[in-house]
Amino acid sequence: AQTVTQSQPEMSVQEAETVTLSCTYDTSESNYYLFWYKQPPSRQMILVIRQEAYKQQNATENRFSVNFQKAAKSFSLKISDSQLGDTAMYFCAFPLSGGYNKLIFGAGTRLAVHP
Amino acid sequence: GAGVSQSPSNKVTEKGKDVELRCDPISGHTALYWYRQSLGQGLEFLIYFQGNSAPDKSGLPSDRFSAERTGGSVSTLTIQRTQQEDSAVYLCASSLVGPNNSPLHFGNGTRLTVT
Numbered sequence: 246a247q248t249v250t251q252s253q254p255e256m257s258v259q260e261a262e263t264v265t266l267s268c269t270y271d272t273s274e275s276n277y278y279l280f281w282y283k284q285p286p287s288r289q290m291i292l293v294i295r296q297e298a299y300k301q302q303n304a305t306e307n308r309f310s311v312n313f314q315k316a317a318k319s320f321s322l323k324i325s326d327s328q329l330g331d332t333a334m335y336f337c338a339f340p341l342s343g344g345y346n347k348l349i350f351g352a353g354t355r356l357a358v359h360p
Numbered sequence: 361g362a363g364v365s366q367s368p369s370n371k372v373t374e375k376g377k378d379v380e381l382r383c384d385p386i387s388g389h390t391a392l393y394w395y396r397q398s399l400g401q402g403l404e405f406l407i408y409f410q411g412n413s414a415p416d417k418s419g420l421p422s423d424r425f426s427a428e429r430t431g432g433s434v435s436t437l438t439i440q441r442t443q444q445e446d447s448a449v450y451l452c453a454s455s456l457v458g459p460n461n462s463p464l465h466f467g468n469g470t471r472l473t474v475t
Contacts, residue, residue, distance in 0.1 A: 249402075280463070287468060288449060288451075288468050288469045288471075289466055289467070289468045289469075290403070290451065290453070290464070290466040291466075292463040292464065295463060336402055336403070338402075338403075341405065346391060346393060346408075346453070346455050346463070346464050347393070347405055347408050347416065348403070348405065348464070349405065350402035350403040350404075351402050352400075352401055352402045353401075353402050
């Protein structure tokens with residue numbers, strides 16, 4: 246069965262510091278994508294970053310980067326220079342078999358950035 | 361439109377009544393998805409439409425749930441004989457499909473409360 250686990254229900258960080266959110270998953274697929282989505286209080290889910298499993302290089306988008314460990318099935322998100330606007334729920338996700346965007350999501354990590 | 365539009369943004373209904381939730385995807389996006397987010401949980405896949413193909417209904421929780429997509433654009437999710445456990449935020453998303461799969465673009469969701 247395909248599963249996604251986010252073991253940190255809540256995290257907090259001071260503005261300008263770095264925080265890492267963890268995610269582990271299980272799949273029998275060999276080639277797939279992994280995603281991190283952000284959900285601010287507005288409820289709209291926003292893609293933060295995505296990683297292609299066949300690429301060894303970790304994806305980076307400005308202050309956001311991932312640490313992808315395929316053998317360990319681990320996909321953590323690092324946020325550098327945290328900003329107040331980063332306060333949100335963060336969800337790790339990857340595709341269920343049968344569709345690129347037919348996703349299974351973790352339960353989420355609530356991140357609070359404090360001034 | 362510029363983004364995915366969902367209506368209503370909030371809906372309160374009595375147990376046993378039927379409800380319809382509407383989604384207007386981004387113009388040109390051939391794929392449309394419905395997800396459900398129960399309080400404090402991650403997103404749960406419900407149904408997926410792609411072009412003129414038969415929809416993937418594998419995530420619908422019961423036969424009280426149905427969805428249609430007319431003219432390859434607007435979609436309606438219908439819940440019949442609503443139950444209290446149907447209370448959740450229902451999120452719609454659309455995307456392009458093809459060699460350059462685009463990520464999901466989400467709407468702001470409909471918060472459904474069944475009393």
